[in-house]
Amino acid sequence: MTAPVRTRDRHEAAVGLPRLLWVPAGLAFALIALPVVGLGLRTDWPRLPELLLSEAALDALRLSLLTASCSTVICIVLGGPLAVVLARGRLPGLQVLRSIVLLPLVLPPVVGGLALLYLVGRTGLVGQGLELAFGITVPFTTAAVVLAQTFVALPFLVVSLEGALRTSGQRYEAVAATLGASPALAFRRVTVPLVLPGLLSGAVLAFARCLGEFGATIAFAGSLQGTTRTLPLLVYLARESDVDAAVALSLLLVVVAVVVIAIARPRTVAS
């Protein structure tokens, strides 16, 4: 059985890995881990508690967690359907749509932030409309942070979920249809549970990207303590005056990320 969702039988003997793989895998791991370890070594541990427990740091941490969570939820709610349409839809020009979805990845985040400012800023196309119609201004609010994060993180979710949808195929949806399930029901009861691992790993990627987001946020949402100054922005500011503080705050970011991912990931694997 294909069983993306299967309980691994503890009796299944591991299919061996080619030995040679371990060398590049080790190198790749070292490339990622060593710089972070180096960062840890540079850290001024005794000063750490003071730095991390400052009001500014706590504000930023709270804001970072809040906005990254909101953005991830929005990414799932909007990006999930987009991934399904890209993977399953039969539209002319789907190929072009697919490339466009990747654009926020290529755009330097600051430019992405500027693009958002041009669009949703008070003088922007959409921004003017929003202000006239509802009296809402988006930039420099926490909503702007969420928007900026969603913009940069959306492609992550879409691309990994689309990959999972493609790999899992449509066989089970076809079976559901022959059992009388409407597309909506088949989607809810078959597609979603089957691609849950893909969705979760996409969500983890998106969350991580949101947590680390800097350029688009500072350009679009500004850097206001408690409202828009997330941890990465605080790191940037701290660097102006105190590199040690910046490093310490980065480590906080790293720890938060590892904790959140460790909480989210097990389900990916167990299911």
Add this chain to the structure above:
Amino acid sequence: MTAPVRTRDRHEAAVGLPRLLWVPAGLAFALIALPVVGLGLRTDWPRLPELLLSEAALDALRLSLLTASCSTVICIVLGGPLAVVLARGRLPGLQVLRSIVLLPLVLPPVVGGLALLYLVGRTGLVGQGLELAFGITVPFTTAAVVLAQTFVALPFLVVSLEGALRTSGQRYEAVAATLGASPALAFRRVTVPLVLPGLLSGAVLAFARCLGEFGATIAFAGSLQGTTRTLPLLVYLARESDVDAAVALSLLLVVVAVVVIAIARPRTVAS
């Protein structure tokens, strides 16, 4: 048959998509596309040729393409095996390794660059060794750009490939083993072809991320025309004095990305 690699039968009737999905999918697409369109509207088209054909722009474009390609290749060569080990290996603590691989995603790129500098810089742990042993200094060279890009892009490749490996499962490798294929052979002739779509979409993600990379490059490699100043760095600088130029150069980046992705992607789908 699971057939991630199958020729789609043109007779297969599409399993319908729930209608309601199109609304969030459209929203998600608008969220990504509208800012970019807004950027296009802001562009000073008459000045475009002059801006894009300047020596600085051409140098940056050449450098960006060169380094992003190199980095993507390194990501595949190193990250591919790492993904396989993470998806298939049976090691205690794999869960932790898996979270660590995501760190470059969370770390603000500038901090990532700093971390690399601490490690491979002249006074860094590895950097000192390199200088003593081979007289090599890495920062301020094109190699540093590649290193910085590889560092930030590696998780993309690893995570999406690992997802594909998990979804495709190990059934076919088990079959290969019962036919007498060693793990190395099974890897080459079964695993790799089966996860090719996942590998390609991971590579596209990584390439896009490399192309847009700014923070780690500036912090680690520096910014010198022809050697380390890639397009995003040029965009960032240009924006200090001339926002129009920055927007134009960003559009160049966008066009390059779309072209490269459009060339790379079709294979993902056809195969």
Add this chain to the structure above:
Amino acid sequence: MRRPAFTLDVSISAAPGEVLAVLGPNGAGKSTLLGVLSGLLRPDEGLVRVGEHVVTDTAAGVHVPPHRRGVGLLAQQALLFPHLTARDNIAFGPRAAGVGRREARARAEELLTGVDAAALGDRRPAQMSGGQQQRVALARALAPEPALLLLDEPLAALDVDATPAMRALLRRVVRDGKQTAVLVTHSALDALVLADRVVVLTGGRVVEDGGTRDVLARPRSAFTARIAGLDLVPGVCDVGGLRTPDGLLVSGLTDGVDVGDTAVAVFPPSAVAVYATRPDGSPRNVLPVRLAAIEPRGDVVRLRAAAPPGGPAWVDGLAADVTPAAVADLGVEPGAELWFVVKATEVAIHGQ
């Protein structure tokens, strides 16, 4: 329905409540046919009607999606939902039809018992054996009680204990329920027990179509004869028998066929006597063959013929049922040259 190197071109119909068996060699287009009926495949040209409703009409551009056809399909591969337990797999269809959770589970429980898998209710597909999966898949296909039920080899992979029980269950469901059913099978027994009518497909075309008993008792194609366990020789009707392509006359009783018509000669393997040397005697049909295989079957042993060197090709595949004692007396091994002898009175010749 056209595919590279394969074209399905059939016209079949089943009356409401009728059970239609589809027989045919591998690759004949049986699964493709069910795909078209269920709506999972779109034919290049064609019209499919279920009850009063046209569900596919390529001329008019009609293609009703599978879930709105009232058609259930048990595909050749079980494809149980890997994330659901056996019970939830079976309850899926009734739930999709709007049946309440409790009622759907009760129905699932009942069907689980029906397919003799009551103990497996809480298992996921990956925790079941091949035959267990097949049972649950059958139960799942039966659960929504669609107006038209399409079953692709539903009894494959089942053990001897289960097969009669499942067959009885299917019979109950499709005969007593007022469901119309199309059943793909490789077993004459399934067709005989379950089906009113039989369609035989070969190479994407209908080669036989009729009441189950008629078709199996008077096969017109080599494939049907093989399924029915009969020997068949094709040729042209001649006076007193059938003239084979190489000119030999097979004597037999003609039955409403005119001389010169294409016809087939049919006889049961049990009517074939086997000799190691050419016998002299009353039987008119004496065929030189090479022994291809010896297959014990319960009380008798089936000897399967192949064409002898230089002999006619049409003897290939003919079977003779003899007693084990006779085989011992003959003392033969595959490859030996033998004579198959059939009395003319045992040979029925009918038109094609």
Add this chain to the structure above:
Amino acid sequence: MRRPAFTLDVSISAAPGEVLAVLGPNGAGKSTLLGVLSGLLRPDEGLVRVGEHVVTDTAAGVHVPPHRRGVGLLAQQALLFPHLTARDNIAFGPRAAGVGRREARARAEELLTGVDAAALGDRRPAQMSGGQQQRVALARALAPEPALLLLDEPLAALDVDATPAMRALLRRVVRDGKQTAVLVTHSALDALVLADRVVVLTGGRVVEDGGTRDVLARPRSAFTARIAGLDLVPGVCDVGGLRTPDGLLVSGLTDGVDVGDTAVAVFPPSAVAVYATRPDGSPRNVLPVRLAAIEPRGDVVRLRAAAPPGGPAWVDGLAADVTPAAVADLGVEPGAELWFVVKATEVAIHGQ
């Protein structure tokens, strides 16, 4: 080998060059057994030896990986490599063994012809029918000529034309080649044609083990009797026959069993006469049954019994083969109450 609610506990062996058939109901552990032999599953406790080499020994912590066991496995699911053509699928094994590309393709071509799929060489699995995939999978398993070949229902999903041909091919390969083979099947015919010895598994345990003919001619378990097409009644040996659990005496010829031993009474369905009313006469064994199913089988019709209300449970599943004319005379429908009558001379009683 332990799993929740299932434990496989067997000890089997096959001499070099021997073909061993494994029979058993669904979920008996047949596939699990092959998994352990091939090395894809690690047993909790156990020892597996292939030729001279110990390949699994849980006590010593030995587990040779599958690809170094010289063991080939055709699993229950075809699982053809979806990215390779049929030809490349078959050539995979020889290529893995270091055979040159050209030679491997030649071997693939030969096997493709052997499984009657020569036209499919360039097709991908998704472009083949179920039976076609099964053929290619069989060819793929045979291609590397492993010392020990494990085949899990290799002839399922094949059409009647193909089955004898594949059986002959298998026979050629496993009998003439010096390969040892373990063959899982649900068909007595496969076992009789292909296997020297038979092992019957039920619920993870070996219930019978012996020469194919012995086991099938003198079944000791209900399952084996069913596979062999015989009727079986379990009980205890008594003077002149077999005493069933509910106290009835089934008369028959005892055969080296002592009174008081557990034993089974075995008789062929063809020896069973059927009456609508209780007959008077010489036959000693007169069993009241309820008719469960009527199955036409070639020349005869098989009547399958179920326990009548209040009657003994062990009659459930007994079969009687009668002529179609007799059925017409009886004029019965499933559910009718009948009498099954067997002469004592037809009943063999042997120990268990």
Add this chain to the structure above:
Amino acid sequence: GGAAPAETDPSPARTLTVFAAASLTDVFTELETRFEADNPGVDVVLNYGASSDLAQQLVNGGPADVFAAASASTMATVTDAGLVEGTPVVFARNRLQIVTAPGNPEGIAGFADLARPDLQVVVCAPQVPCGAAVERIETATGITLTPVSEEPDVRSTLGRVTTGNADAGLVYVTDVGSVGDAVEGVDFPEAEQAVTDYPIGVLATAPQPELARAFADLVSGADGQAVLAGAGFVGAP
């Protein structure tokens, strides 16, 4: 922090939004505390960033009361858009200093030494104010540097030297002061020819014009100047 800065809330809890160049972080954070102490019920919200980004935000409708830029040209972007009330005031100036490893191991004495081929020198890119200053000095002295990198901001330039990856760099005096003993600053006379101005302006659209003027006054007033001087800035002209 707290309430969204866009709100014009007439209640006693008033919010003053100040957009300031990131290099002013320390100074303005201190001045924020003072201003809030002097004006109870006022919450100063500071938005730090690259001057050019801040200018873009303002041009695109960013709701600020005060803008303090790190260069005259970025302030010009905002005044050209007609967003500044009156004329911006230069409240501080900054000049370049050579920065080297502690103890000046390479013995760098003046601007001319930076052209030595054995040295790895980093400067700011000409597009940013500190790089523009370097360019002016180069023109004035006729000495052309061949830096290994042209950084996009002063902090990056400084970071190169603090981490030991460059032998010398050209940064603002204020930056050298902020990192303490990690580096050593070397003054050179040509720096006086390329002083960078820090202008401050009250926005025409300021929701809190009086408070804005008060804040600008604080910065250019004695208190502000003292804090600025403490950070190494040269006072207003």
